[in-house]
Amino acid sequence: MKQRFSNEAGRRKVVNLERRSEESERRAIQHDIHEATKRFEKIAEMGDDGIIVFDEVYQIEFGNTIASELTEYPKEKLIGMDFRRLLSEGDIGYLDQMHSGLGVDESKRLCTEMEIITKRGMKRDAEVCITIERLKQGGVRTYAYIRDITERKKYEMDLKESEEKYRNLFERVRHGLYISTKEGRFLDCNQALLEMLGYEGKDEFLQIDIAKDLYTRPGDRTAFQSLIEKQEFVKDLELEFKRKMGEKIAVLVTAHTKRDGKGEIVGYEGLMIDVSERKRMERELKEANEFLTNLIEGSVDAIFVTDVKGNILIFNRGAEDILGYRAEEVVGKMNIRNIYPPGVATEVMKKLRSPDFGGVG
Known part of the structure; x- marks a missing residue:
C-alpha cells in the first residue's frame, strides 16, 4: 500500500512538472508573440505609408498612425471595423479582384489607385497595395499599404491642364x-x-x-x-x-x-x-523706286518734287542744268519760294494743291 501511494505521488509530481513546463512554454510563446507584435508595430509606425491589417472577412486587426490620420478614425476605432467601409463602392469590387489575383501566393504584391472614404465622408485619392500572409491555423491575413496621393493627383491634374493650355496656345x-x-x-x-x-x-x-x-x-x-x-x-x-x-x-x-x-x-x-512675301514686296518697291529715279534723272526737263509746304525733296539733273543749282544744295535745304519769284511761287503752290492739277501736291 505504501508503495502504491508513493507511485501515485510520483505521477502527480510528474504531471505537475509537465503542466508547469507547458505553462512556461505557453508564456514564452506568448511573450515572443507579444515582442514580435511590438516590433512589427514599431516598424509599421516608422514608414510614410498607412498600414492596415485585416482578416479573411475584412475585419481590421491593426492600423498604424498614418492610416489613422488618413482615414480620420482613431486607431482603436479602426480595430474591428470592416476594411471595405473605408473604400468607395466601386473600389470594393477592385479589392475582391486583387484578392483573387493574389490567390494564396505570399510573394505577390498588387497595387492600384482607390478612393479612401474618411470618417467625415471626404474622398482621398490613395495608392493601395496588398499582400497576404498564410496562417498556420489556416486562412490568410491581408496587409494593405496605403499612400495618400491626393496632392499628387491634384498636381497631375493641374499639370495636365497647364499642358493642354500650352498645347492649345502652341498650336494656335x-x-x-x-x-x-x-x-x-x-x-x-x-x-x-x-x-x-x-x-x-x-x-x-x-x-x-x-x-x-x-x-x-x-x-x-x-x-x-x-x-x-x-x-x-x-x-x-x-x-x-x-x-x-x-x-x-x-x-x-x-x-x-x-x-x-x-x-x-x-x-x-x-x-x-x-517674311518671303514682305521681302518680295520690298524688292518690287525698290525696283519701282529705282525705275522712277532713273526715269527722273534721265529726263532733260527740269523735274523737282516738293512737299505740301514747298520744301524740295527731289531735284534732277535737268533741273540742275536749267536752274543752275546742284541737287545737294537744294534737296532738304531750299523751298520752292527760293527758286521762283514770290508771286510765281505762290501761284505754283496754289496749283499744286488744286484738284485740277492732281490734288494736294
Missing part, C-alpha cells in the same frame, strides 16, 4: 514654333511651321536633318549656333530656308537656348516668321 499661334536639339533634330513644332515649310505630317518633319534639309546654306546653321550660344538668344535673325520641295523662303528667327539640369545647352526653342 500663326507663326512657326519649334523645339530642337543641339545636334540638329526637331523635337516638336506647331501646325503653322509644318505649313510654312510644306510638310503634311509632324512625324516626317521630326526626322529631317536641320542643317541639311532646312538651311539653304548649311554654314548658316553653324553661325546661328555660335551666335545663340554666345548671347543665349537671337532676335529677328534673318535666314534663308528651303521648303520640303526645295522652294527658298526668307524667315526671321527669334530663339533662346534650352539647358538641362546640369546647365548644359541641349537645344533651342523659338519662333519662325515667314
Whole structure:
C-alpha cells in the first residue's frame, strides 16, 4: 500500500512538472508573440505609408498612425471595423479582384489607385497595395499599404491642364514654333511651321536633318549656333530656308537656348516668321523706286518734287542744268519760294494743291 501511494505521488509530481513546463512554454510563446507584435508595430509606425491589417472577412486587426490620420478614425476605432467601409463602392469590387489575383501566393504584391472614404465622408485619392500572409491555423491575413496621393493627383491634374493650355496656345499661334536639339533634330513644332515649310505630317518633319534639309546654306546653321550660344538668344535673325520641295523662303528667327539640369545647352526653342512675301514686296518697291529715279534723272526737263509746304525733296539733273543749282544744295535745304519769284511761287503752290492739277501736291 505504501508503495502504491508513493507511485501515485510520483505521477502527480510528474504531471505537475509537465503542466508547469507547458505553462512556461505557453508564456514564452506568448511573450515572443507579444515582442514580435511590438516590433512589427514599431516598424509599421516608422514608414510614410498607412498600414492596415485585416482578416479573411475584412475585419481590421491593426492600423498604424498614418492610416489613422488618413482615414480620420482613431486607431482603436479602426480595430474591428470592416476594411471595405473605408473604400468607395466601386473600389470594393477592385479589392475582391486583387484578392483573387493574389490567390494564396505570399510573394505577390498588387497595387492600384482607390478612393479612401474618411470618417467625415471626404474622398482621398490613395495608392493601395496588398499582400497576404498564410496562417498556420489556416486562412490568410491581408496587409494593405496605403499612400495618400491626393496632392499628387491634384498636381497631375493641374499639370495636365497647364499642358493642354500650352498645347492649345502652341498650336494656335500663326507663326512657326519649334523645339530642337543641339545636334540638329526637331523635337516638336506647331501646325503653322509644318505649313510654312510644306510638310503634311509632324512625324516626317521630326526626322529631317536641320542643317541639311532646312538651311539653304548649311554654314548658316553653324553661325546661328555660335551666335545663340554666345548671347543665349537671337532676335529677328534673318535666314534663308528651303521648303520640303526645295522652294527658298526668307524667315526671321527669334530663339533662346534650352539647358538641362546640369546647365548644359541641349537645344533651342523659338519662333519662325515667314517674311518671303514682305521681302518680295520690298524688292518690287525698290525696283519701282529705282525705275522712277532713273526715269527722273534721265529726263532733260527740269523735274523737282516738293512737299505740301514747298520744301524740295527731289531735284534732277535737268533741273540742275536749267536752274543752275546742284541737287545737294537744294534737296532738304531750299523751298520752292527760293527758286521762283514770290508771286510765281505762290501761284505754283496754289496749283499744286488744286484738284485740277492732281490734288494736294
